[in-house]
Amino acid sequence: MRELIEHLTPRYSLGAPVFQRPGLTFVDVKRDKLRALLLDLRDKHGFTHLVLLTAVDWLEEGRFQLTYLLNNRAADQTLGLRLYLDRANPMGDTIHDIWPTAATYQRELREMFGIAFPGSPRVDEEFILEGWTDMPPYRRDFDTLAYSQQTFVERGGRETHEPRATMKHKLYPEG
Amino acid sequence: MFSFQPDRSQYPDIGPDGKFEIDLETGKFLKLWQGPNHPGITGNMSVELTVNGDEVVEGKTHVGYLHRGFEKLMERRTFIQVFPIVCRVCVPEPDFNEYCYAAAVEELAGIETPEKAKWIRALILEMGRFNSYMMSIGGIGGALGNGIVGQWLTYVRDLMLDRFEELTGARIYHMFILPGGVRAGLPEGFEGRMEEVLATAERYLDDTEKLLFTNAVFKKRTKGVGYIDPALFESYGVTGPNARAGGVAKDVRKDSPYLVYDQLDFDVPVEHDSDIWARATVRYRDLRVTIDLLRQILAKMPKTGEVMTSLPNVLHWKIPRGETYIKGESSRGEYGYYLVTDGSGYPRRVNVRGPSYTHAMALLEHLIPGTNIADVAALMVSLHTYPPEIER
Numbered sequence: 124m125r126e127l128i129e130h131l132t133p134r135y136s137l138g139a140p141v142f143q144r145p146g147l148t149f150v151d152v153k154r155d156k157l158r159a160l161l162l163d164l165r166d167k168h169g170f171t172h173l174v175l176l177t178a179v180d181w182l183e184e185g186r187f188q189l190t191y192l193l194n195n196r197a198a199d200q201t202l203g204l205r206l207y208l209d210r211a212n213p214m215g216d217t218i219h220d221i222w223p224t225a226a227t228y229q230r231e232l233r234e235m236f237g238i239a240f241p242g243s244p245r246v247d248e249e250f251i252l253e254g255w256t257d258m259p260p261y262r263r264d265f266d267t268l269a270y271s272q273q274t275f276v277e278r279g280g281r282e283t284h285e286p287r288a289t290m291k292h293k294l295y296p297e298g
Numbered sequence: 299m300f301s302f303q304p305d306r307s308q309y310p311d312i313g314p315d316g317k318f319e320i321d322l323e324t325g326k327f328l329k330l331w332q333g334p335n336h337p338g339i340t341g342n343m344s345v346e347l348t349v350n351g352d353e354v355v356e357g358k359t360h361v362g363y364l365h366r367g368f369e370k371l372m373e374r375r376t377f378i379q380v381f382p383i384v385c386r387v388c389v390p391e392p393d394f395n396e397y398c399y400a401a402a403v404e405e406l407a408g409i410e411t412p413e414k415a416k417w418i419r420a421l422i423l424e425m426g427r428f429n430s431y432m433m434s435i436g437g438i439g440g441a442l443g444n445g446i447v448g449q450w451l452t453y454v455r456d457l458m459l460d461r462f463e464e465l466t467g468a469r470i471y472h473m474f475i476l477p478g479g480v481r482a483g484l485p486e487g488f489e490g491r492m493e494e495v496l497a498t499a500e501r502y503l504d505d506t507e508k509l510l511f512t513n514a515v516f517k518k519r520t521k522g523v524g525y526i527d528p529a530l531f532e533s534y535g536v537t538g539p540n541a542r543a544g545g546v547a548k549d550v551r552k553d554s555p556y557l558v559y560d561q562l563d564f565d566v567p568v569e570h571d572s573d574i575w576a577r578a579t580v581r582y583r584d585l586r587v588t589i590d591l592l593r594q595i596l597a598k599m600p601k602t603g604e605v606m607t608s609l610p611n612v613l614h615w616k617i618p619r620g621e622t623y624i625k626g627e628s629s630r631g632e633y634g635y636y637l638v639t640d641g642s643g644y645p646r647r648v649n650v651r652g653p654s655y656t657h658a659m660a661l662l663e664h665l666i667p668g669t670n671i672a673d674v675a676a677l678m679v680s681l682h683t684y685p686p687e688i689e690r
Contacts, residue, residue, distance in 0.1 A: 172537075175634070175649060179621075181646075192623055222534075223534060224533070251362040294613070
């Protein structure tokens with residue numbers, strides 16, 4: 124994998140790789156190089172399987188991380204490509220023509236993180252949520268607790284145990 | 299041989315692109331919902347079918363009936379508090395969630411698992427696979443008019459649930475594989491009782507083979523139906539038995555061995571027709587392999603040794619910034635967890651990669667056009683999808 128990364132780095136301006144364990148590597152990639160890199164990896168280097176496409180919200184850093192996880196089964200290698208998008212106006216490039224199954228991932232990212240993928244099939248159709256008008260719920264600044272307190276009515280007569288305090292009491296009764 | 303051909307003389311014309319122009323106003327097309335409450339659907343999902351006579355011209359998968367926002371809930375919980383939630387992502391085979399999450403946390407936190415715990419984890423995962431295949435083969439029998447197979451195999455699955463209860467204390471959600479190892483060793487005499495279950499299972503599987511796989515109706519309705527072109531496997535992310543039924547021996551246990559699979563002796567069953575029959579056959583053969591693996595694991599497992607490493611104080615447990623992906627071969631294909639940590643006491647992001655995500659969405663929508671209404675249920679069941687892992 125080191126040789127492949129060394130081979131690809133000058134051509135696609137890759138960032139410093141992280142060799143997480145034998146068989147799993149992560150590397151940063153720039154948006155304008157992504158498509159060419161994906162095609163190169165798929166067609167020339169055997170990374171034919173798109174394992175997943177997901178996003179990580181780095182709220183404090185003001186950016187989203189898109190992770191494209193690709194697998195080369197014959198070589199037993201998985202490569203994670205990390206692409207950073209501006210959080211204020213997140214816009215990704217669709218890859219549904221490379222892997223048709225990516226359209227589902229992009230539709231989910233559009234709904235859950237509010238990341239736009241222009242040109243992706245049915246990307247604006249509701250996927251999991253129905254009639255959702257609030258902010259995309261998987262963003263870090265969406266407060267699930269506040270949302271449920273506003274949306275649902277507390278049922279009387281139920282005792283609620285705050286998990287952290289309960290666990291502390293159970294594990295360390297002496298304090 | 300069945301030779302009836304329906305009269306299609308009044309069907310609308312096909313456009314130049316080979317597809318119908320779907321206009322409901324013409325009265326030539328009809329919308330038909332299969333699910334979310336339908337005997338021919340696997341779990342809480344639905345397929346919106348557009349039909350033209352008895353032929354389906356378009357299908358759209360709808361999910362979200364079971365969305366509980368697990369991935370988001372996990373971000374609000376400490377690493378140890380996440381562990382009782384993960385198994386809920388997939389009801390019929392929850393143990394892969396426990397294993398993948400635990401292994402991901404262990405990798406990022408630098409924790410070693412004791413050898414015996416690895417064997418017990420493999421045992422639990424194979425027991426889960428056994429149950430999942432029992433439901434799957436019973437389900438496909440049920441969907442194609444052989445309900446008795448479903449009843450037999452549900453009984454056998456129940457016997458395995460007894461073993462789960464004995465080992466873990468729970469029947470469905472076991473919460474047994476946690477970061478650092480497993481909660482306990484095997485109870486005394488477990489091997490003997492497991493052998494009784496496996497012997498019973500084999501008897502019922504012999505009967506299933508005679509009743510289901512030699513049945514003329516079952517053959518007629520599955521052979522050549524629901525064909526997936528193996529050329530689509532990579533582009534549509536097809537893994538597991540669905541790929542093995544089309545001649546591609548994809549199996550994470552062999553391709554990228556985890557736990558103790560490199561010490562076990564087994565072959566991956568492969569079929570070549572890539573239709574519903576081939577998928578059912580691959581699962582049946584793989585179930586036989588699973589039974590053999592369960593026996594091997596119990597025979598080869600170390601009799602003594604620790605099953606749990608001591609963890610740091612779990613209330614103040616912080617894991618350095620990092621990310622990893624852990625995968626395993628579930629009964630439906632590649633199951634994986636992508637875990638991102640940021641140095642705090644909470645996960646930054648957990649993403650569950652369930653095989654149904656690709657099989658029941660893009661792939662199913664691609665396969666449905668052109669099928670007969672009556673075959674949609676069999677097609678769906680043959681893909682063996684569990685909707686909770688799509689919407690999480």
